[in-house]
Amino acid sequence: TAASLASRQKARVALLDFDLQFGDCALLLDLAPRNNMGDALRQAERIDGTLLKALMTEHSSGLHVLASPSSPAGSGSLSPQAVRAVIDAASAAYDVVIVDLPRTVEPWTLEAIKAATTTFLVVQNNLATIRDARLLLDHLPRAGIDARRVELVNNRAMAKVPSVSIEQLKETLKHDKAHRVRNDYVNAVAAEDQGMPVSKVAPRCGLAKDIDALADYLWQAHGHGQVKKEGLLDKLFHPKPAAGRKAAPAKSGK
Numbered sequence: 001t002a003a004s005l006a007s008r009q010k011a012r013v014a015l016l017d018f019d020l021q022f023g024d025c026a027l028l029l030d031l032a033p034r035n036n037m038g039d040a041l042r043q044a045e046r047i048d049g050t051l052l053k054a055l056m057t058e059h060s061s062g063l064h065v066l067a068s069p070s071s072p073a074g075s076g077s078l079s080p081q082a083v084r085a086v087i088d089a090a091s092a093a094y095d096v097v098i099v100d101l102p103r104t105v106e107p108w109t110l111e112a113i114k115a116a117t118t119t120f121l122v123v124q125n126n127l128a129t130i131r132d133a134r135l136l137l138d139h140l141p142r143a144g145i146d147a148r149r150v151e152l153v154n155n156r157a158m159a160k161v162p163s164v165s166i167e168q169l170k171e172t173l174k175h176d177k178a179h180r181v182r183n184d185y186v187n188a189v190a191a192e193d194q195g196m197p198v199s200k201v202a203p204r205c206g207l208a209k210d211i212d213a214l215a216d217y218l219w220q221a222h223g224h225g226q227v228k229k230e231g232l233l234d235k236l237f238h239p240k241p242a243a244g245r246k247a248a249p250a251k252s253g254k
Contacts, residue, residue: 002098003029003197004215006063011219014056014094015065016086018112019102020078023068026057030195033057033067037086040066044082049093052086061197064094080111087115096218105136110143117222122153123173125164133173150175153214156183179214182206 006013017023017037026033035055040047056064066086090097099116101109113119123133133152140147152173154166157180170178184198184207191198199208 001211001215001218003059003061003063004199004212005096005098005218006059007061008212008215009219010062011095012093013063014052014090014097015063016090016097016099017066017068018083018109019068019100021068021072021102023100023102025065025100026067028192028195029059029063029065029197031057031059031065031067033065036067036069038069040086041078041082044079044085047085047089049089052089052093066090078106078108080108083108083111084115087112091115096222103132105139110145113140113145117149119150120153120179121150122155123169124156125154125166125169127164130164130169130172137173137175151177151179153179153181155181156185158182179210179217181210181214 002013002015005011015025017025020037023037034057039055040052043051052066053064056066058064087097087099099112101112121133121136123129137147137150140150152169152175154169157166164172166178166180170176184202184205187198187202187205187207191201194201197208198205198211202208
């Protein structure tokens with residue numbers, strides 16, 4: 001989605017991989033970063049846009065990626081202030097900042113969510129992931145986060161044998177804002193294995209179209225003007241938003 005946003009809108013987009021133990025953003029984009037998130041966090045007290053950009057790895061789409069460390073590292077004691085400093089530096093230097101978070105609730109992950117304009121919670125149509133999503137949505141207000149700032153990404157939607165329908169998912173989670181990303185296991189795996197966005201592997205498939213539509217929605221919803229081509233999901237699920245909002249979306253969940 002971040003690569004699509006960078007290439008389609010010619011925007012300055014940063015992707016911050018905060019999955020410090022098993023982050024795969026660089027792998028999925030076939031990048032060989034010289035620097036990573038650990039370098040930024042160690043210099044959090046003096047991080048700014050210039051230093052952050054020097055640590056980034058650029059993708060062919062124009063996307064700038066701050067990769068996770070190349071080996072598993074502990075993150076439980078990570079400073080929320082350090083995380084916020086990195087996100088704030090990125091927000092000052094880029095049009096859009098997308099943060100990839102691990103499936104864990106810690107003070108530092110909650111700080112990242114607090115910094116976000118919108119949090120996209122990735123769920124699938126099965127009871128286990130829906131249960132996890134419900135637990136997180138119930139917890140966020142207790143952590144001082146407005147759950148209304150969360151939008152759902154219904155991953156692998158419209159699979160042939162879903163345990164739960166999309167409408168049941170919305171009702172259970174009490175959320176109407178849901179972006180559908182269609183199920184296409186073959187092309188998704190092919191894109192992962194080749195280290196390429198799915199739009200490069202199979203540009204006409206439904207999965208690629210849904211990812212592009214999500215990227216277009218991000219650009220439009222956060223006050224950057226009209227998208228070049230309005231996506232079907234935007235027509236179906238979202239009214240025209242007010243302009244003037246800055247975005248630092250965070251993605252939580254796989």
